[in-house]
Amino acid sequence: MMPSRNNAAAGIPSSKVKYSKLSDTDEGYIDLQFKKSPPKIPYKAIALAAALFLIGTVLLIIGALLLAGRFDSQQNDKAWPLLIIGILVFLPGFYHLRIAYYAAKGYRGYSFDDIPDFDD
Template identity: 55%
Template sequence: MSRRRGKDYENVDYIKLTSNDNGFVDAQFAHPPPKIPWKAVTLATMLFVAGSSLLIIGSLIVSGKIDSKYADRMWPMIILGILMFIPGAYHVRIAYYAFRQVPGYSFDDIPEFD
């Protein structure tokens, strides 16, 4: 027992613990920096651009600016353009607002690929 009573333990300062410990630590409420899902944002951007292109080309065929011999491709282009444009525009909008740190938008709202 005499070995444990060294000079190292004589100058130790003890602090009395508070009696009203609620079990929470301030560090558990700190938010980690947001992780940007680059693959999902890239896919959303590609869907947005491709959908916009297909919608524009389909609209040009409908309006007659593109030759009428391509009229059989009009409705498939418009339908595919709509199917690609809507989710692409939605997720690009969320990514833009999350990047600008608008309240209510975060990168957690965008699905992430593994």
């Protein structure tokens, strides 16, 4: 005689568990597993991208004005570092804002999953 198995998680003896055969028409799939969940919008990442975009824009404008000589001519040596830092800050901000905009508008091939999320 075989010892009866117990369902340890629920504490129910196996003799009281009722099983039923799955229907053959669904082939083991249910509709819920194919339902796409709504996209999770990474608000923190979009806010950071907007801040990078704005800071980069300001640095680029100030650097361009320094290079053009609109400010004191003794400050021209500060123009190139401002332009380089402005470009390095502007580009990622612009890139991620563009992805967020296209994903929000529903363009094909763009999704909020393409933006790194800081909540992980």
